[in-house]
Amino acid sequence: SVTIxxxxxxxxxxAExxxxxxxxxxxxxxxxxxVAKEDDCTFCMVCVDVCPTDAITVKE
Structure with a gap:
């Protein structure tokens, strides 16, 4: 899951x-x-890495 x-x-x-x-x-x-296309997420964690406020959580 991807949560903001x-x-x-x-x-x-x-918008990083x-x-x-x-x-x-x-x-x-x-x-x-x-999170518009959660099913397309490959859990690469790039979003987590680039988010300056640590607002994104990705869990497989």
Missing amino acids: DYDKCKGPEC CVNACPMEVFEIQGDKVV
């Missing part, structure tokens, strides 16, 4: 995860980043 802690996430102003994810799992919807 919205208390920590800076949303579209950051959106840009870094090779599988395009994340999308910007309005004023927040959402």
Whole structure:
């Protein structure tokens, strides 16, 4: 599962995860980043590595 802690996430102003994810799992919807294609996640952990606020949790 891929979860975003919205208390920590800076949303579209950051969007590092959106840009870094090779599988395009994340999308910007309005004023927040959402996990749009969780089934496509390959657990590469790039999103976790690039997130400056540690807002993303990935669990297989």
